[in-house]
Amino acid sequence: MKKIAIPVSNGKLSEYLEKCDYLQIFNIGSENSLSEKIEKPVCTDITKLPEWAAGEGITDVIAFKTDKRIICLFALFRINLFVGIPPETPLALLKDYINGKLMSDERIINEIMEDESRGDL
DSSP: OOEEEEEEETEOOOSSSGGOOOEEEEEEOGGEEEEEEEEESSSOOOGGGGHHHTTOOEEEEEBOOHHHHHHHHHHHOOOOEEEEEOOOHHHHHHHHHHHOOOOOOHHHHHHHHHHHHTTTO
C-alpha cells in the first residue's frame, strides 16, 4: 500500500512544503483501490514533519520547494520525497504519480542546491 501526501494551498500544490494550508493524503491499496483525506499536520516545526509523516504511514510526499535539510530528514524516515514538481491540482499530480509521469523542474532542483551552497538554510 502507498500513502501519498500532497501539500495544498489554494487548491494546488503548495509552493513550499512547510507553508501549506493542509495535506491531501491519498491511500492506494490493493487492486488500485483509492481513498483520500485532508489532514492538517499537528506539528508547527517543519523539522518534525518527516517524523509526523512516518507516524501517519505516509510513504511518499510530492512537493514543489522545500529546505534541503528536510529532504535529508524524509530520507532518514524512508519516505520518498518528490521535489521540484510544478504546481497542479492534487488529483492531476496523483494521476501523474500513478502513471510514473511526475517530472521535476530542474530549475527548482538547482535553486534548492544553490541555497545550500550559499548557506541560506
